[in-house]
Amino acid sequence: MRDIIDLDRYSLDQPDSDAWRALVDRCRVDLARDGMFNLEGLMLEDIAAKTAAESAPRFAKEAFRHEREHNIYFQDRIEGLADDHPALARFQTSNLTLCADQFKDDPLTRLYEWRMFSRFLAATMDKPALFTMDDPLASWNLMSYDAGQALNWHFDRSEFTTTMLMQAPDKGGEFIYRTDLRTHDDPNYDGVARMLRGEDDQVQSLTLTPGTLNVFRGKNTPHRVGQVSGDKARIIAVFSFYNRPGVRFSDAERIGFYGRSGPPQT
Ligand SMILES: O=C(O)CCC(=O)C(=O)O
Numbered sequence: 001m002r003d004i005i006d007l008d009r010y011s012l013d014q015p016d017s018d019a020w021r022a023l024v025d026r027c028r029v030d031l032a033r034d035g036m037f038n039l040e041g042l043m044l045e046d047i048a049a050k051t052a053a054e055s056a057p058r059f060a061k062e063a064f065r066h067e068r069e070h071n072i073y074f075q076d077r078i079e080g081l082a083d084d085h086p087a088l089a090r091f092q093t094s095n096l097t098l099c100a101d102q103f104k105d106d107p108l109t110r111l112y113e114w115r116m117f118s119r120f121l122a123a124t125m126d127k128p129a130l131f132t133m134d135d136p137l138a139s140w141n142l143m144s145y146d147a148g149q150a151l152n153w154h155f156d157r158s159e160f161t162t163t164m165l166m167q168a169p170d171k172g173g174e175f176i177y178r179t180d181l182r183t184h185d186d187p188n189y190d191g192v193a194r195m196l197r198g199e200d201d202q203v204q205s206l207t208l209t210p211g212t213l214n215v216f217r218g219k220n221t222p223h224r225v226g227q228v229s230g231d232k233a234r235i236i237a238v239f240s241f242y243n244r245p246g247v248r249f250s251d252a253e254r255i256g257f258y259g260r261s262g263p264p265q266t
């Protein structure tokens, strides 16, 4: 792993060492306070740059253009919510996505499958363990946002979302979020509607740097990515981990996010 991530700065390979515990504690404090933590420069700069450079032509040829109008739930109907409720306001998303099954033996696959990575993440979230998905498409994705593209407001499927920026855009592409807008027991539809109208002053914005690991509570923290401008695409890896093994998207979810439910057409 030393060829991919900065193990001198972040001792992910030495679980239960003093340095590892201190890092876990720091992440827990950040998570409790902000609903997120960042490990700046976890991935070596040249590995991130190489991943971005190698993926650029693939985005042009092999990626799925995820382009649709959707609401914050990525679901057309929500039980118990009137179809015209303002929490169901619709927005446009556009980005390009490469799925995990389009990669092999590359740094991002190696990192996603590295046991010490999920072990570290589980510790930061105070969980006994975290598991990779059993879904060859959804487990991790590499997403690109070209000029004019943006990912709009949504809640995530998984409790936590783990991202790592490979390439920053010239302009735009901020990560915009509102920590803990809802809870497991309270969907806070009126609060959602207020935020979507731009009336929530707790919305925050973060500009990521390449190689930074960002972990946030995406299930109850709505978030979006601002529109990118300039010549350089925003390229980011998104890793999904769950509390139990064997989690898969439904065929309908795979088709919605990736345009296919099975292997890529060759
Ligand atoms: O691109 C990002 O920073 C966030 C991606 C995201 O929210 C998602 O894939 O669910």
Ligand SMILES: [Fe+2]
Pocket: 154, 155, 156, 161, 218, 223
């Ligand atoms: Fe998300």
